[in-house]
Amino acid sequence: MILFAQSAKNRIPLKYGAIRLEKRQDEAMKRFRRNRLGAFIHWGLYSIPGGEWKGKMYMGAAEWLKEWAKVSSNEWMSLMEQWNPTDFNAMQWAKMLKEMGVKYVKITTKHHEGFCLWPSKYTKYTVANTPYRKDLLGAMVKAFNEEGIDVHFYFSVMDWSHPDWRSTIKTKEDSVAFVRFLKFTDNQLRELATSYPTVKDFWFDGTWDSSVKENAWWTAHVEQMLKELVPGVTVNSRLRADEYGRRHFDSNGQLMGDYESGYERRLPDPVKDLKVIRWDWEACMTLPENQWGYHKDWSLSYVKTPLEVIEHIVHAVSMGGNMVVNFGPCADGNFRNEEKIMMESVGAWMKKYGKCVYGCDYAGWQKQNWGYYTKNEKDIYMVVFNVPYSGLLLVKTLKGVEIEKAILLNGDELKIIELGREAYHVKMPDDDPGEPFVIKLVVKEKKETVDKYRDALI
Numbered sequence: 367m368i369l370f371a372q373s374a375k376n377r378i379p380l381k382y383g384a385i386r387l388e389k390r391q392d393e394a395m396k397r398f399r400r401n402r403l404g405a406f407i408h409w410g411l412y413s414i415p416g417g418e419w420k421g422k423m424y425m426g427a428a429e430w431l432k433e434w435a436k437v438s439s440n441e442w443m444s445l446m447e448q449w450n451p452t453d454f455n456a457m458q459w460a461k462m463l464k465e466m467g468v469k470y471v472k473i474t475t476k477h478h479e480g481f482c483l484w485p486s487k488y489t490k491y492t493v494a495n496t497p498y499r500k501d502l503l504g505a506m507v508k509a510f511n512e513e514g515i516d517v518h519f520y521f522s523v524m525d526w527s528h529p530d531w532r533s534t535i536k537t538k539e540d541s542v543a544f545v546r547f548l549k550f551t552d553n554q555l556r557e558l559a560t561s562y563p564t565v566k567d568f569w570f571d572g573t574w575d576s577s578v579k580e581n582a583w584w585t586a587h588v589e590q591m592l593k594e595l596v597p598g599v600t601v602n603s604r605l606r607a608d609e610y611g612r613r614h615f616d617s618n619g620q621l622m623g624d625y626e627s628g629y630e631r632r633l634p635d636p637v638k639d640l641k642v643i644r645w646d647w648e649a650c651m652t653l654p655e656n657q658w659g660y661h662k663d664w665s666l667s668y669v670k671t672p673l674e675v676i677e678h679i680v681h682a683v684s685m686g687g688n689m690v691v692n693f694g695p696c697a698d699g700n701f702r703n704e705e706k707i708m709m710e711s712v713g714a715w716m717k718k719y720g721k722c723v724y725g726c727d728y729a730g731w732q733k734q735n736w737g738y739y740t741k742n743e744k745d746i747y748m749v750v751f752n753v754p755y756s757g758l759l760l761v762k763t764l765k766g767v768e769i770e771k772a773i774l775l776n777g778d779e780l781k782i783i784e785l786g787r788e789a790y791h792v793k794m795p796d797d798d799p800g801e802p803f804v805i806k807l808v809v810k811e812k813k814e815t816v817d818k819y820r821d822a823l824i
């Protein structure tokens with residue numbers, strides 16, 4: 367591409383920078399991209415206290431309670447004696463998530479606290495040493511895969527309970543300890559990759575400390591190691607740093623890892639942040655303001671409605687991204703009611719309108735305030751969230767593109783009124799669907815002009 371060729375001479379040579387300048391186009395990456403909708407599961411010891419420690423309720427993120435309440439590792443890990451999710455039923459979880467319409471699930475194999483949902487042989491802090499004993503991760507991988515759901519592993523590099531973990535390296539001892547810690551982490555990652563070979567993705571977290579940034583080589587090594595162990599595996603940008611300590615994007619501004627993972631509890635602006643269409647990206651969101659793990663009291667912050675979640679999903683896809691919706695199950699293995707309702711509501715909508723999400727991408731058309739465009743091959747989808755008073759939906763096509771038909775997903779045709787070159791009104795259906803709905807546009811392109819526009823986009 368011309369842009370890269372021109373800037374090549376100004377490029378800083380990097381040992382641990384991006385390993386590619388374009389989006390990956392292999393089958394595994396295409397699958398990641400096509401999936402579009404995923405779920406996050408945050409489940410660990412923090413699900414037991416649910417934000418409350420010694421009678422005090424903490425408003426911060428429940429999975430950070432150890433930090434908020436200044437609990438020692440020993441005391442925190444004694445929660446393991448209570449870890450016994452007797453109601454956990456992997457197949458039931460898989461069915462619920464499938465009903466919601468998610469194509470993949472990101473599971474916290476180990477969060478910052480250091481407790482492992484799999485029987486890791488490299489630490490005593492695992493599910494094997496709890497009353498429950500059985501491998502929870504293995505059960506989930508099996509059940510989800512049986513339902514055709516891809517499994518992604520969340521893994522926190524930061525480990526609050528490992529004696530060798532450091533956030534900063536200040537002394538010789540720190541640096542020796544941290545070398546041991548990186549070996550331990552490699553061992554755990556190799557263990558995960560080989561024990562659960564159907565894993566499709568590793569999503570790293572807890573990589574922001576200077577100890578990790580100063581070991582950029584290690585982040586590049588982990589990416590390479592996992593790719594050798596699991597053919598096709600994808601890795602998020604949050605793992606990576608280059609030798610200048612730049613994260614996500616290297617010192618030349620190129621994305622490291624396979625997809626950008628910085629959109630956490632926020633989304634790119636559909637007008638101002640269109641640059642994101644150049645790379646793959648995945649956003650993740652909580653239902654309350656900022657609770658990932660189970661918190662007892664959801665009244666302490668605003669909780670999103672299914673309608674808002676559906677809009678977030680479409681918003682992400684309209685800009686070429688994936689959306690992951692988080693759930694924090696209870697310690698006993700049940701989902702709270704609010705989460706079940708969310709799964710069902712999103713699922714009902716996805717069943718009816720999922721065509722505008724799965725396999726879809728950025729359409730390139732100027733955003734209008736009634737909602738979002740997505741695109742699948744030649745089909746353009748209008749996803750209508752706001753109905754204008756006029757009942758007329760304004761559409762401005764790309765230069766040289768004509769609308770031939772506007773059709774509801776049930777096959778009903780809508781009236782199109784041509785306003786001039788590249789501008790149309792699509793008339794609302796006589797019966798307002800009363801929910802966000804989808805109109806498919808069948809379009810005809812005049813090739814020359816479209817190609818010119820594409821060049822301008824790049």
Ligand code: H76
Pocket residue numbers: 427429430571630658
């Ligand atoms: C900060 C932080 C962590 N990153 C989110 C994905 C949650 O896991 C949260 O605890």
